[in-house]
Amino acid sequence: MALKRWLDRLTLLDLFDGLSVTGRHLFKKKVTIQYPEQKKLPSDRFRGMFRLDEERCIKCTLCAIECPINIIYIDWHNEKNPQGKSVKVLDRFDVDLKRCMFCQLCEEACPTNPKSIWLTTKTYEMAAYDRNDSLYLDIRKLTDWRAAENVKPFTVVEQG
Amino acid sequence: MSDDRPISGPEKDQAARTADDLKAAALAAAESVPVSVEPPTLFEVQEMELNFGPQHPSTHGVLRLVIRVDGEKILETKPDVGYLHRGTEKLFETETYPMGIPHTDRLDYVAAATNNHAFCLTIEKLLAVEIPRRAQLIRVILDELQRLSSHLVWLGTSGIDLGAVTPFWYAFREREQILDFFEEYCGARLTLNCMRIGGLPFDLTAGWVERLMEFVDDLPSRIDDYEQLLTDNRIWKKRTVGIGVISGQECIEWGVTGPVLRASGVEWDLRRAQPYECYDELDFAIPTRTNGDTYDRYVVRVQEMRQSVRIVKQCIDLLEPGDIRGKVPRVIKPIAEEVYASIESPKGELGFYCVSNGTNRPYRMHVRPPSFINLQALPRLAKGHLVSDLVALIGTIDIVLGEVDR
Amino acid sequence: MKVLTPTVLTYLKVVILVAVVPAIIGFVVVLAERRLMGFMQARLGPNRVGPKGLLQGVADLVKLVTKEDITPSRAERAVYFLAPVLAVIPALTALAVIPFGPAIRIGKVKTTLWVTDVNIGLLFLLAITSIGVYGIILGGWASNNKYSLLGGLRSAAQLVSYEVPMGLALVSVLLMTRSLSMVEIVHRQGRLHLWFIFPGLLAFFIYFVSGVAETNRNPFDLPEAESELVSGFNTEYSGVKFAFFFLGEYAAMIVISCVAVTVFLGGWLPPFPHVAALKFLRILPPLGWFLIKAGLFLFGYIWFRSTFPRYRFDQLMALGWKWLIPISLANIVIVACAILATPGRSNGMFVLSYIFGGLFVVMFLLAKLRQKLARRERLAAIPASAVE
8 A cells, every 4th residue: 555655656647647638738629719800609599789679669668667777767758640549659768788787687578579678689799988878878779780889780700 | 014903993993982992092002012122033923914805816806814924824814705795685675576586696606597596496485386397407407507617617716726727727618618508598608697486587499408418428528637637636635635624513513515514524415405496306426525625625526516417417318398487476476474495506505585575575685695604614724724725725615705795 | 350259259149148048038938838838728828919929029028118117115125126137147147058059160160059168067057046046035025015025935945945956966967977067968978878867867857846946937836826925026026127037037947948958868969869760860950959958848847837736835845855855865876876886987877777767667657557446446436326
């Protein structure tokens, strides 16, 4: 027994074992994704940027109620449409994205089918220099990709 | 440079309110300062107070430790927590039950699924709802994947704490793959919000199970790699064997749970001791060791990873089509009651204690965070060891400051 | 009039050495280290600056030079300034006696590839490299930072523990070389057709371990110990001063490698120069062989760094005093006996080579077998239900 222990101590086999692992990895495939050139494709359910379909929205404010941190602000007023029927018109639909924790409870709460507000937009490039302006979404930014200048829908799909 | 103010400063200030008290306090303070102007002799022990954190590479976040050292030997450790306090428990009271789930993500942020699970389990106990079998199985899969990813983070970071940089990258490579599975399932990688009261928000996507099976088949060989790097390595052994020994009895007295307890020879795992979901029908071993030192805690966690792989495989085999959400009212208004439910999170017993009052908000929520309670044992573990070992010990009790400070 | 007199040539060589070695460090060693470590860790490493990341060294240099140079208000200013200089100068000075190649002739100019051939070269090296540690100790002390102080103290402990086995390991080689001159050591290896690594296998091992410890590299990087002492002795240093420490560490690494190559690996000689079948190896110039060998040694450093955890400082001292010093003393006795007991001037070395080589191979195989058995045992010990 003692002899065995001595043998273990003297031959440094444990150290050679460790070296063999790192040595093997020297030639293995690397897993780095070269970010700006290669991008990881988000999954279909990926919770990215907010989108709103103003026409589908029934102004029920359930999303604002369900939001755990109250970052959705909705105001509307009644208006007569050409048929003389009273309809709700959105005055304000703001999402304070800089406080958002992307829990998707608003999307779950939305009663319309398909959902009027959704997060599964496959984008994660939301960095901005001015968070108060760029990360505060109003109706314009929520419905038009071009209005939110810092965010682009995910198009480049390359994986290395 | 050394600030002699004790941590309980504000209390002391409050006590010394009157002018007389202040005078007395000043006198006492003057007395406590060594008056002798003689320089210390060569062999006199000179104690030094060292501020360890909150900005320190290996306190795993914003833990602050005030340690008194003699050279490098630790005489006393005082953990100072609260730098990441966000009032989560109070936050639960202001919101309806389902709205609390995303907040639990932020407790132990490297193991969000188990937090969600413990929270949902508590409310489900309050409502006494039945969880469909498929939902139970998927919950167990998510839990075990989360345990794997949490242990991988622990393995990598505690390796870095002891100067072994490479296991970190290997562990994070595998963790990324696990996070990919989470992302595909629920759309988020870290703050998952992947469970709902009564079941799950989504069913699995097509092909998820097959890819997961492929991954867990491959994982044991990756774990072999980590073990080859560390388990037999003499330096690793030297740094961990006999460091921070704590007996099973002491663990129980401190309330320490999880791998730390099991490494001290107590076979206590809530998955076995009070089975929740479908853990009672699964076949898995609870790895235990007897020495209760850092090395044993390492071995226990690595073995647990292997067991998690087995559990995931069994659950995949048991999966059948079915409901993923039990019958839960749209507005959750439980009767006034007090419940406590706990699960075996990667770090130990994670419990939620909920007092309801018949409204749609909890009257009081309390979290039993394993990290916080395990952290209490740190001064006891660290006493008499060296500064280098302190780093190993912070790593070995596997704390996440989000959970410690809540 | 002859311009290139030997004196001028020497000055020229010094200038080249002082200019070239830091450049090599910046461009080659640091980049190689970071990229190789990256590869070993399943990632790519820095590959953005310049083609394939080749200009990373320039970027680092620009960053360090343009950074604000902060001196803590309560630091000991003079010492704080002096410490980084103390870390670099000895390491660069030590390069003076390293023979990078034999005497060469460029056009009409005949010169040697060493700055000077001191007849006590090895002693000079030991003396001058041990000064470098003062930079670390003083830097740690002068920063007036508790973490730096601990780092400096650790460095002092390390220096005391590892200078001795390193010197003793070299003594056993001296028994074979019969000279302290670095050039003579290489020539003797050439004459004997035997690199001293073979009879000095044990000495080489001890030298390697102590060398890693001397240069504060993983697994002995305690004075820095990123995860324990934040950054140890250089916590407070920034900008150019930090760059000097950085340079000093890598220059010391290069010196240790060069000494190892000269003393144990036959310096500029190609492998087995007397074997006719290996004559083609002489295509590469001697300097090339020297650099390849030094590079391999440096690769060992990098490989170690990416594989091993860090020792604790008391364990490090225990390793030095309880293992390396006794082993190196025993090694001296063995080498001396072997040389005295066998007839002829060099037969003993060959005998020693066979003994060491054989012993190493046998022990390695035995241990491999034992490890296999132990793994089987360990697997058998786990209950059947727990095995995949």
